[in-house]
Amino acid sequence: MSTTFLPRVLRTTMAMALVAGATAASAQERPVYRCPGNLYTDQYSPKEAAELGCKTLDGAPVTVVQSPVRRPASSGGGGGGGGEGAAARPASGAAPAARASGEMRVDPAQxxxxxxxxxxxxxxxxxxxxxxxxxxxxxxxxxxxxxxxxxxxxxxxxxxxxxxxxxxxxxxxxxxxxxxxxxxxxxx
CATH class of the missing domain: 1.20.58 (Methane Monooxygenase Hydroxylase; Chain G, domain 1)
Structure with a gap:
């Protein structure tokens, strides 16, 4: 093993350790809180978290999985009420639903x-x-x-x-x- 190789390996290892330390420090700048209702967040200040009864999570890895955006189910028919507002609601609500289902429909022959x-x-x-x-x-x-x-x-x-x-x-x-x-x- 050459004498120039060992110091290069040590320098590279030290640089990687410094980068990893800096990354870990920046990731831990904001504490993650577990709040009532099974809510996990890092958006509260310590004072707000204490007021809401949240507890700090220390050293526990947190994985966040976003749920897909749910579209409201369109109601099929009339809802009672009458009037202009009631007549306009089904038309505006039904148009996107009809368009979405129309795009997904396939010709029976096809x-x-x-x-x-x-x-x-x-x-x-x-x-x-x-x-x-x-x-x-x-x-x-x-x-x-x-x-x-x-x-x-x-x-x-x-x-x-x-x-x-x-x-x-x-x-x-x-x-x-x-x-x-x-x-x-x-x-x-």
Whole structure:
């Protein structure tokens, strides 16, 4: 090891430690509080947190996961009241909902075409998997496949037989999954 390498490694390590320390210090500038109602925040001052009955979290890692924005459910029909305000509300509330559902709707003919394409693809995949399974079962030979020249050791032969058996089980599971997917599609 050269003498110039060691000091360079030490300098790099020290620099990384300083950066990590500075990052940790900046991350801990604001205390995180746990408030009643299972609210976690770092937005309160110590005085506000004390007034609200919040407790400081020290040394506990906090993970924040934002929930998706929920859209209010549109009500379907009339609500009683009458008047101009009541008449205007359903129209303005229904327009975005109708637009959103209209964009998501697919033409029935196009959906039938998609379903038939999906069925064709799944059926082709099912045929391939059934052919592969038949080939595996033929090689497996009822649990007694022919020994190869490189399998002088019986343990190696048993290992290959076990792998073949596991492969057959996987293929059978794949075929069952493909059949389940085909059953979900509407009849042609």
């Amino acid at each position: 959906q039938r075409a998609r379903d038939s394409d999906a069925r064709r693809i799944l059926e082709a995949e099912l045929r391939k998997e059934e052919e592969r399974l038949a080939a595996l079962q033929k090689d497996y030979n009822q649990g007694e496949p022919e020994r190869r020249g490189d399998e002088r050791n019986f343990a190696r032969y048993q290992e290959r037989v076990a792998e073949m058996k596991a492969s057959i089980a996987r293929k059978e599971a794949d075929i069952a999954a493909l059949k389940r997917e085909l059953a979900k599609l509407p009849a042609p």
